[in-house]
Amino acid sequence: MDIGTIGGLVLGLGLIFWGIIMGGVGVGAYIDPPSIVIVIGGTLAASFVAIPMSQMLSIGKVIGKATSNGADDAGEIIQKIIEIANIARREGLLALEEAVANIEDDFLKKGVMLIVDGTDPELVKAILETEISYIGDRHSSGKKMFDTMGSLAPAFGMIGTLIGLVAMLQNLSDPNAIGPSMAVAMLTTFYGSLLANLIFIPIANKLSSRSTEELLVKEIMVEGLLSIQAGENPRIIEEKLKAFLSPAIRKSLVSEEAGTGAE
Amino acid sequence: MDIGTIGGLVLGLGLIFWGIIMGGVGVGAYIDPPSIVIVIGGTLAASFVAIPMSQMLSIGKVIGKATSNGADDAGEIIQKIIEIANIARREGLLALEEAVANIEDDFLKKGVMLIVDGTDPELVKAILETEISYIGDRHSSGKKMFDTMGSLAPAFGMIGTLIGLVAMLQNLSDPNAIGPSMAVAMLTTFYGSLLANLIFIPIANKLSSRSTEELLVKEIMVEGLLSIQAGENPRIIEEKLKAFLSPAIRKSLVSEEAGTGAE
Amino acid sequence: MDIGTIGGLVLGLGLIFWGIIMGGVGVGAYIDPPSIVIVIGGTLAASFVAIPMSQMLSIGKVIGKATSNGADDAGEIIQKIIEIANIARREGLLALEEAVANIEDDFLKKGVMLIVDGTDPELVKAILETEISYIGDRHSSGKKMFDTMGSLAPAFGMIGTLIGLVAMLQNLSDPNAIGPSMAVAMLTTFYGSLLANLIFIPIANKLSSRSTEELLVKEIMVEGLLSIQAGENPRIIEEKLKAFLSPAIRKSLVSEEAGTGAE
Amino acid sequence: MDIGTIGGLVLGLGLIFWGIIMGGVGVGAYIDPPSIVIVIGGTLAASFVAIPMSQMLSIGKVIGKATSNGADDAGEIIQKIIEIANIARREGLLALEEAVANIEDDFLKKGVMLIVDGTDPELVKAILETEISYIGDRHSSGKKMFDTMGSLAPAFGMIGTLIGLVAMLQNLSDPNAIGPSMAVAMLTTFYGSLLANLIFIPIANKLSSRSTEELLVKEIMVEGLLSIQAGENPRIIEEKLKAFLSPAIRKSLVSEEAGTGAE
Amino acid sequence: MDIGTIGGLVLGLGLIFWGIIMGGVGVGAYIDPPSIVIVIGGTLAASFVAIPMSQMLSIGKVIGKATSNGADDAGEIIQKIIEIANIARREGLLALEEAVANIEDDFLKKGVMLIVDGTDPELVKAILETEISYIGDRHSSGKKMFDTMGSLAPAFGMIGTLIGLVAMLQNLSDPNAIGPSMAVAMLTTFYGSLLANLIFIPIANKLSSRSTEELLVKEIMVEGLLSIQAGENPRIIEEKLKAFLSPAIRKSLVSEEAGTGAE
16 A cells, blocks of 8 residues: 555645634535535546546556555566576576466566567567557556546536536625625635645656656566576676666665575 | 447536536526627637638547547457468468458558558558558547637637626626626636536547557557568467557457467 | 638637627727737737747738648649659650649659759758758748747736726726726737637647648658659559548549559 | 847837826836835746756846847858868868868857868767757757746746735725725736746747757758768759758859859 | 755745735734645645655755755866776776776766776666666656646645635625635635745756756766777867867866876
């Protein structure tokens, strides 16, 4: 579970709640069911027009990614790859068939199996890169879905406010009703802004960061797999892959290769 | 018929209608024919200045695409291509001439005919890719047309409101008329926002997704056709093309090649 | 004359005029010469700061392009190129010298002359592509000029409104003057929005579409010229060039090559 | 001196001044020294946070470029290059050493000296293109500086207005003071808009056009220098370079090469 | 310490403070702790949703970079590289092992060690460029973090104002309370604008400039290291690297190579 996403949402809603209480007119003044229905319903309705159904149905999975712990640790993946490289060097590429069982990541597993099958290196590269590019496209449609909702929510907030203002302006006879009517009209704008700026837009940003991390790990895998297939020295592979890491992570990485090299 | 687009529009308009009724001043207060004419007419007029006539006249076709069921299923197309690859492998490229009759997609049909004609592979690739790039351009002008309308509608909404406010301000003598006059002035902004955020912008987004899907299918076709012409093994072709699919779709894809391989 | 641009402008202004009359306070209330001078003059002044003089002076030519009938028909150009290809094939490249007289388009004429002169194909390609890229740059500065004006006009509209509001607020003693003063203050915002959304921004969009069309035709010409110089079969040239067209246009294109092939 | 930039600024300020006088409350109502200090000071302060000091100190030079007469005339530069090409052809590359004295442009001079020194063509190209790319970067940071100021000025205008409105709202006891207080509060928004839309944003646009012109001239120089070094025919060099010019400029260009060819 | 960032912040806050005092209602009217908590808290909460935790925790380091003195001086680095090039030329690549001790920059040190180790030039280039691209990614996520905060702060400012306005509108019975209530409601918008336009957005811009400078220095290093490994003449290396500098800096650069050449 990603503490940032959940904690941020809870903290944000808590602060808004606290701010409302500080306002002194009670929480009830900020809750208007029809307004909630118009903003959430309108945003959803326009989203169904904007976004293909298949993608709308995957929204749970996309939210899951935004609230999960992010991609595998790049350092661990590099150690795993160097381990595989050492096996390949000592026992040959065919020996990797057994090693596949210990690989959890589907993408890495697929790559190793392609190598074991003796697939042409060009084809291995083409297949894995097509897959990476497809994964990138899938990620960016997830992000785009939340970006779209993040721009629709304030728009339907404003549409709701316009409906309320027209109603109020048509009915100015009772001066005492003007204030509360206008307050209610403003609630849809409030809901729309809150949905967009606490939920939709931040989640779109988090998805974008997650995608960058995940694609980096996948690129490290491809780089490593191609080096293993080319029979490169595990030490050089390690050097190449570590260039993808930040200096801080790099230092914490215990050289697996150095260890096995001592055998 | 695409349920999302139609259903979203119906749901959105229904919610707005319900919200208006909840406002308590009656639906009539939200319908002002001159305001409707100014917003829709102004948006159309500026669209005629902005968009070439030939494209404006194709708007029906573009809306049709946005409300249709989307591109062919990529899985089916891959099966079709592997079927063609098997025929080509067993009976030679010329045998594809008969197979053409069973191909529904114009683009795939054209590609197979180019192969049957013995066209140079470089030229086959050039012709098909020029066509894909042309299709992409056509799609993006369709999307741009709706994007343009989506930014013009709120602008003409605001222009209508300014016309109404000036009329109201010039005529403040009757205090009872101020409220209703201002309510009417706001209606154009309401119409402009609704048109933009429920119809134009969401449809532009849907068109963009449809285009991505359709171009992906076309790219799979080109990849497959070139592999068939190069005489590649149907099994390898299948492996290559399946990298374009999401894991979920991939699993549901029955391997046509495996079946024919058992012959 | 392009009916869309002119018709759209007339329709748009007519609708605004009609909307003003429907407002019931008379057209005079919407015409304030000083406000018109501030918005148009301010936009022009800032445009002179923003845009090089040489380009400002070409504004008439740019407007002419936006209101003209657009680029040559791609279908006709392809027929012309195939005609030239047939002459080149039957009578040799030098025979094109006479054909040049029948070519109206300057760009195509220049290309044919380069071929007749026996210029190296690489150089022909380099010269024509430099020219296309230059034409593209010139088009996009025309578009950018209108985009700039389209963002300056509403800004000077708002600046005019601020000048009017400050004047009104400094002079609240006569309550009867407040309404009309504020109405006048709003007129500059009205003018700025109208200029931007009916004229500047739509014309910028139209210029962008015109440029795409024109550059496509030029690219077809380069593709065709290089194929002619390479001595390719007119039938294959036709196949290649027709990939640039939409299916609808393609069907309506009578094959010139087929006709001459029957000779 | 560039008439457009200076003339546009003078015209714009004159129009605003005239508009203020037409407002009838006197120029004094529009001048509030504290408001001026807040908008200009706040914009400058935030610019110091946003922009490196070295660049802030070069602002005078950047303004100088925006108000200067623009890049050298491309036509003249082409004639100069053809002149050099003719010398190189008749008397050899080493003869260019004397010609260097007549070259005013530092970039062209450097290029000729690299050729005279017998530098490897690949290296000449690499050095000159690195320099062009560096010049482009320097230009775009100049433009970005004005873009940044153009977005900060309205923001500090709004911040100033908020400060004024809060002061006014805390002090509603004297109804006669409300109008003038609000008028003063609006002045910062007025200043911010004017600074942004008459000065900062238009100058950023002008700098961008100047950069495009200057880089085009530099690219013509590199193209010409490499052709001279390759010993190409001056006539062909002229043909190549003239493709960079607009048809209008091209016609006015007297062929230097034709003249010397008659010798 | 970077004077611009710190000085700009102090100057900006001082000006706002002075402007508030000029407003005449006292500083107290502009300080409302609950409003401060809502804007800063809400921005932070949404940032935790938007930005991965690991990056949020590095915010101190990112601020440090924005307030530091910027990248190493490119001139000094070039002198250092030419020094290394001279050692390599006189004493061979292996002699660089001792020189490594005098190199402070980690990136340059790593590059020299790769050369000393006799790493293949292609691999040296690949490792260093992967690292540069990683550094660029890290910089742009730092910038993006501040951009995100810069758009969230005004949004939560507006959300806070809506909460305050609703409270005020629900409670119009005491006319004397309206002004102060509305003043307080506006404070969150004021805080949000100030945070965004004096701190978040300007710091994002400064980070972007710093990144450009730093990456330029790194690119100079890679260019220099590859030239050293290729055994190029130090004089030519100097010529190549100086093309990265502005003319002003170039002149101030004492030619290290000329000095050692005199030995």
